[in-house]
Amino acid sequence: MTTHSDAKHDNRDDRQRTRDWVATARTLSEALPFLQRYERKIVVIKYGGHAMGDAERSREFARDIVLMKQVGINPIVVHGGGPQIGEMLERLRIQSTFVDGLRVTDEAIVDVVEMVLAGSINKQIVTAINGAGGKAVGLCGKDGNLVRAKKLLRTRKDPESNIEKVIDLGFVGEPDQVNPAVLEAFFGSDIIPVIAPIGVGANGETFNINADTVAGAIAAAVGAMRLLLLTDVPGVKDKDGHVIPEMTLAQAEAAIADGTVTGGMIPKLETCIDAARRGVEAVVVLDGRVPHAVLLELFTEHGAGTLIRRTD
Numbered sequence: 001m002t003t004h005s006d007a008k009h010d011n012r013d014d015r016q017r018t019r020d021w022v023a024t025a026r027t028l029s030e031a032l033p034f035l036q037r038y039e040r041k042i043v044v045i046k047y048g049g050h051a052m053g054d055a056e057r058s059r060e061f062a063r064d065i066v067l068m069k070q071v072g073i074n075p076i077v078v079h080g081g082g083p084q085i086g087e088m089l090e091r092l093r094i095q096s097t098f099v100d101g102l103r104v105t106d107e108a109i110v111d112v113v114e115m116v117l118a119g120s121i122n123k124q125i126v127t128a129i130n131g132a133g134g135k136a137v138g139l140c141g142k143d144g145n146l147v148r149a150k151k152l153l154r155t156r157k158d159p160e161s162n163i164e165k166v167i168d169l170g171f172v173g174e175p176d177q178v179n180p181a182v183l184e185a186f187f188g189s190d191i192i193p194v195i196a197p198i199g200v201g202a203n204g205e206t207f208n209i210n211a212d213t214v215a216g217a218i219a220a221a222v223g224a225m226r227l228l229l230l231t232d233v234p235g236v237k238d239k240d241g242h243v244i245p246e247m248t249l250a251q252a253e254a255a256i257a258d259g260t261v262t263g264g265m266i267p268k269l270e271t272c273i274d275a276a277r278r279g280v281e282a283v284v285v286l287d288g289r290v291p292h293a294v295l296l297e298l299f300t301e302h303g304a305g306t307l308i309r310r311t312d
């Protein structure tokens, strides 16, 4: 039962939140001149399953996205949901394994992946953004053929024979063609697209695509000025566990090749390299657990995490 003192406490929290909010908006408006050189001001935010955290963090993230839209930026949210897919598979007693951070996806698993990503999580994020005063529309790569995909052929060198072998990951895809027209319709409007990383194959098959990969392909296709990959670590770490503030493309490639990064950080760094090569000016891996991480990164000098960009 809510007591009178609880209600008073809530009111105080609300006032504090409003004060924080106003301070943030002021910082934003001061920083705005930096944005003027970008015509369309598109920022793609990859919201990882690990970064989602609890309800309060989701509300905070939603408010930040709405604020971005209100100050004239076009945010596109691409979300993951790896841990949430894992929980659902466990409830259904379906085993799943990973190769280089990618979930091996058979026919039964791809159904669960689509249900969790395009159904449950997509709608949770849409609801959170709308609850924060925005107008979000949820899509997956099938909508408007936004992400046409093909089967991902991953190869690995056999240590004994030294021969490259193809590893069959089942219905794991990679973007083949992104149709930016589906998203361009939203840029002049107040709608915020929220995208689940499901692709559609040439024969209508459903492909499970790593969310970082989809975010990178979309950022490149729409000419985003920034790609922000929100995760559950403060950035890319070196072998001693220290966060690397900035990486060139060659350093990022070396970190994958020499095993400095493993698991889910592999597709993340591959995305950074690919997006930077395809014209996204700055790609940042940052800690989504930090309050207002996206606003801090975009509008202040206190941007944290690892910045990857072309230096040539």
Ligand SMILES: Nc1ncnc2c1ncn2[C@@H]1O[C@H](COP(=O)(O)OP(=O)(O)O)[C@@H](O)[C@H]1O
Pocket (backbone or CB within 6 Å): 048, 049, 050, 051, 080, 081, 082, 083, 101, 230, 231, 232, 233, 235, 236, 237, 238, 260, 261, 262, 263, 264, 265, 268
């Ligand atoms: N060198 C590294 N620096 C930082 N994180 C790393 C590194 N190598 C592996 N990782 C792992 O990558 C994870 C982030 O990838 P992932 O779990 O797929 O996150 P998300 O769900 O946010 O996409 C981190 O939690 C960490 O365990």
Ligand SMILES: CC(=O)N[C@@H](CCC(=O)OP(=O)(O)O)C(=O)O
Pocket (backbone or CB within 6 Å): 047, 048, 049, 050, 079, 080, 081, 082, 083, 085, 101, 102, 103, 113, 172, 173, 197, 208, 209, 210, 211, 212, 264
């Ligand atoms: C092929 C592949 O691995 N797909 C991912 C899609 C979700 C995802 O990428 O979620 P995070 O960003 O939260 O890790 C998966 O099945 O988990």
